Amino acid sequence: MNKKSVKDIAMKDKRIIVRVDFNVPLDGQSRVSDDARIRAALPTLQHILAQQPRKLILMSHLGRPKGKVVEGLRMNPVASRLSQLLGESVEKLDDCVGEQVTNIIESAPARVILLENLRFHPEEEKGDEGFARKLASLADVYVNDAFGTAHRAHASTTIVAKYLPSCVGFLMEKEVTFLSSALSPQKPYVVILGGAKVSDKIDIISNLMKAADTLLIGGAMAYTFLKAQGESVGNSKVEEDKLDLAKNILEEAGTHNVQILLPTDHLVVENIDNPDSKKVTTDIDEGFVGVDIGPRTIDRFKAVLQQAKTVLWNGPVGIFENDDYAKGTEEIALYLGSLQGVTVIVGGGDSAAAAKKFGVVDKLSHVSTGGGASLEFLEGKQLPGIAIIPNQ
Numbered sequence: 368m369n370k371k372s373v374k375d376i377a378m379k380d381k382r383i384i385v386r387v388d389f390n391v392p393l394d395g396q397s398r399v400s401d402d403a404r405i406r407a408a409l410p411t412l413q414h415i416l417a418q419q420p421r422k423l424i425l426m427s428h429l430g431r432p433k434g435k436v437v438e439g440l441r442m443n444p445v446a447s448r449l450s451q452l453l454g455e456s457v458e459k460l461d462d463c464v465g466e467q468v469t470n471i472i473e474s475a476p477a478r479v480i481l482l483e484n485l486r487f488h489p490e491e492e493k494g495d496e497g498f499a500r501k502l503a504s505l506a507d508v509y510v511n512d513a514f515g516t517a518h519r520a521h522a523s524t525t526i527v528a529k530y531l532p533s534c535v536g537f538l539m540e541k542e543v544t545f546l547s548s549a550l551s552p553q554k555p556y557v558v559i560l561g562g563a564k565v566s567d568k569i570d571i572i573s574n575l576m577k578a579a580d581t582l583l584i585g586g587a588m589a590y591t592f593l594k595a596q597g598e599s600v601g602n603s604k605v606e607e608d609k610l611d612l613a614k615n616i617l618e619e620a621g622t623h624n625v626q627i628l629l630p631t632d633h634l635v636v637e638n639i640d641n642p643d644s645k646k647v648t649t650d651i652d653e654g655f656v657g658v659d660i661g662p663r664t665i666d667r668f669k670a671v672l673q674q675a676k677t678v679l680w681n682g683p684v685g686i687f688e689n690d691d692y693a694k695g696t697e698e699i700a701l702y703l704g705s706l707q708g709v710t711v712i713v714g715g716g717d718s719a720a721a722a723k724k725f726g727v728v729d730k731l732s733h734v735s736t737g738g739g740a741s742l743e744f745l746e747g748k749q750l751p752g753i754a755i756i757p758n759q
Contacts, residue, residue: 368535368540368543368544368547369758369759370534370535370539370540370543370753370756370757370758370759371533371534371535371756371757371758371759372534372535372536372537372540372759373411373414373415373510373512373534373535373536373537374414375534375759376508376532376534377418378415378418378419378420378508379418379419379420380419380420380421381420381421381506381507381508382420382421382422382424382472382505382506382507382508383415383420383422383423383424383506383507383508383510384424384425384426384502384503384505384506384508384509384510384527384531385408385411385412385415385423385424385425385426385509385510385511385512385536386426386427386509386510386511386512386513386516386523386524386527386752387404387408387412387425387426387427387512387513388404388408388427388512388513388514388515388516388736388737389404389405389408389425389427389429389442389445389449390404390427390428390429390430390515390516391403391404391405391429391445391448393439393444397439397443397444398444398447398448399444399445399447399448401723402448402452403719403723403728403736404515404736405445405448405449405452406452407538407736408512408536408538409452409453410536410537410538411510411512411536411537411538412425412453412479413453414537415510416453416455416478416479420478422472422478422479422480422506423478423479423480424472424480424482424505424506425449425479425480425481425482426463426481426482426485426502426523427442427445427481427482427484427485427513428484428485428486428491428516428523429441429442429445429484429486430484430486431486432484432486432487433486433489434486434487434488434489434491434492435487436487437484437487440484440486440487441483441484442459442481442482442483442484443459445459445481446458446459446481449479449481450479453479455477455478455479456477456479457477457479457480457481458471458475458477458479458480458481459480459481459483460472460480460481460482460483461483462482462483462487463482463483463484463485463487463488463502464488464498464501464502464505465501468482468505469504469505472505485521485522485523490522491521491522491523492519492521492522493521493522494520494521494522494525494526495522495526496522496526498522498526499522499523499526499527499529499530500530502522502523502527503527503529503530503531506531507531507532508531508532508533508534509527509528509530509531509532509533509534510533510534510535510536511524511528511533511534511535511536511539511752511753511756512535512536512537512538512539513539513752514538514539514542514543514735514736514737514740514741514752515715515736515737515738515739515740516737516740516752517539517737517740517750517751517752517753518737518739518740518743518744518748518750518751518752519751519752520751520752524751524752525751525752525755528755528756529755533755533756533757534756534757535753535756538736539753541733542733542735542736542737542740542741542744543744543753545710545712545732545733545735546712546714546735546741546744546745548677548710548712549575549578549677549679549712549714549745550574550575550578550745550747551578552578552579552676552677552679552710553676553677553710554580554676554677555580555581555674555675555676555677556578556579556580556581556675556676556677556678556679557579557580557581557582557583557671557672557674557675557677557678557679558575558579558581558582558583558678558679558680558681559583559585559668559672559678559679559680559681559682559684559699560572560582560583560584560585560586560588560681560682561584561585561586561588561589561681561682561683561684561685561696561717561718562586562587562588562681562682562683562717563586563587563588563604564587564588564606564609565588565591565592565606565609565612565613565616566606566609566612567588567742568588568681568682569612569616570746570747570748571681571742571745571746572616573616573619573746574745574746574747575679575745576619576620576623576625577623579625579679580625580626581625581626581627581628581671582620582625582626582627582628583628583668583671583672584627584628584629584630585630585660585664585668585682585683585684585685585695586682586683586684586685587603587604587657588606588682589629589630589657589660589684590603590604590605590657591605591606591609591610591613592613592616592617592627592629593629593630594610594613595610595611595613595614595617596614596617596629598650599650599651599652599653600651600657601635601651601652601653601654601655601656601657602653602654602655602656603635603651603655603656603657604656604657628667628668628671630657630660630661630664630684631649631661631663631664631667632647632648632649632660632661632662632663632664633647633648633649633651633657633658633659633660633661633664634646634647634657634658634659634660634661634685634692634694634695635647635648635651635652635655635656635657635658636655636656636658636692637654637655637656639656639658639686639689639692642689642691642692645658645691645692647661647662648661649661649663658685658686658689658692659684659685659686659692659693659694659695659696660684660685660695661695664695665694665695665698665699668684668699669698669699669702672699672702672703672706673706675706675709676708676709676710677709677710677712678703678706678709678710678711678712679712679714679745680699680703680711680712680713680714680718680722681713681714681715681716681718681741681742681745682714682716682717682718683696683717683718683721684696684699687717687721687724693724696721696725697721697724697725700721700722700724700725700727701725701727703727703730703731704725704726704727704730704731705730709732710732711731711732711733712731712732712733712735713731713733713734713735714735714738714741714742714745715734715735715736715737715738715740715741715742716738716739716741716742717738718734719734719735719736719738722734
C-alpha cells in the first residue's frame with residue numbers, strides 16, 4: 368500500500384484525530400456484545416499513544432440514528448469497553464463538534480477522547496464541508512483507520528482529510544494488503560460465494576473471474592444459477608429477473624477458463640420454521656425450500672479447497688444463523704481453519720459472523736471488518752476514504 372501511514376507522521380505533543388469503526392452490536396443491557404472492531408483498532412491506537420501525543424481523539428458512528436440524537440445509540444458503552452481494552456481512561460463527550468467539545472478536549476485530564484456518535488448530525492452522511500472543517504479544527508493530524516466505512520464519502524471518512532495532514536492506520540493497511548492479495552492471488556485460487564442474491568454479487572463475480580480458478584457457489588443465490596440451468600429448485604428463493612444474468616455468468620466463466628461448481632445435493636425443508644421436515648436430496652421437489660448445501664457438496668467443495676493456495680470466502684452457504692441449517696457453513700468454516708500454508712481471506716459481513724460463530728477467526732489469515740467496503744474493494748472500485756489519503 369503506497370498511502371501515507373501512521374508510521375510516517377510525527378505525533379508527539381500533537382492532537383491526533385482518528386476515524387475508527389466502532390459500529391459494534393449492543394446487547395439488551397446496552398453493553399458491547401462483540402468487540403472485534405474495537406480490538407482491531409488497538410494496534411493503531413497503541414502506536415499513537417506510544418508517540419506521546421497531546422490528545423488522541425476518536426470519532427465513529429454507531430447504528431443508524433438518521434441525523435437525530437438516539438439515546439440508545441450513544442457511544443458510552445463503547446467508551447467503557449475501549450477503556451478496559453486500552454488500560455486507561457477514555458473521556459466520552461456528549462457531542463462531536465462545538466465550543467464545549469473544543470474546551471473539554473483542551474482541559475480534560477484524559478489522553479483519550481471519544482466523541483459522540485457522528486451520525487447524530489445529518490451533515491456527517493451528507494459529506495458536509497462545514498461539518499468536516501469543525502471536526503478537523505479539533506486536531507493537528509487525521510488518521511483514517513475505519514476500513515468498514517471507507518466506501519462512504521462522509522464528512523469524517525473522507526472530507527476531513529482535505530483540511531489536515533492525513534494518513535491511514537494499521538487496520539486500513541492490513542485490510543488493503545489482504546484484499547489486494549485476493550485480486551492478485553497465489554494460485555490455485557478458489558472463491559466461495561454465498562448469500563441470498565446474485566444481484567448483490569454481480570460485480571464481484573465479474574471482477575474475480577479475472578483471477579480465480581474455481582468459484583464455489585452456495586447459499587440462496589445458488590438456486591438462481593441452478594434454475595438458469597434448467598434444474599428443479601422447488602420453492603427455493605430465486606431471483607426470477609436474474610436468470611438470464613446467471614446464464615451469462617456461467618457462459619462468461621467458460622471464456623475465462625474458470626470452473627463454477629454449484630451444489631449437487633441440498634438440505635431442504637417444507638417450512639423453514641419447522642426443521643422436523645428437513646431432508647437431504649439431489650432434486651428439490653415442489654413445496655420444498657433449499658436451506659443448506661448437502662453432504663456430497665460439502666465433500667466436493669472441500670476437495671477443491673484442499674488444492675488451493677489462496678481462498679476468498681464471501682457469503683455463507685446456508686442459513687447458518689439457524690443451527691438446524693448451519694452444517695454446510697460450519698463444515699466449510701472449520702475446514703478453512705484447518706488448511707495449512709493457504710491464505711484464507713474472509714470478506715466481512717455474514718461470512719465474518721459465521722467465522723466467529725464457528726470459532727475459526729484466529730485460524731484464518733484475515734477476516735475483514737468491512738462488509739460493504741470489502742465488497743466494493745473486491746469489485747475493483749476505488750474507495751473514497753482511501754483515495755483521499757496522500758501517497759507516501
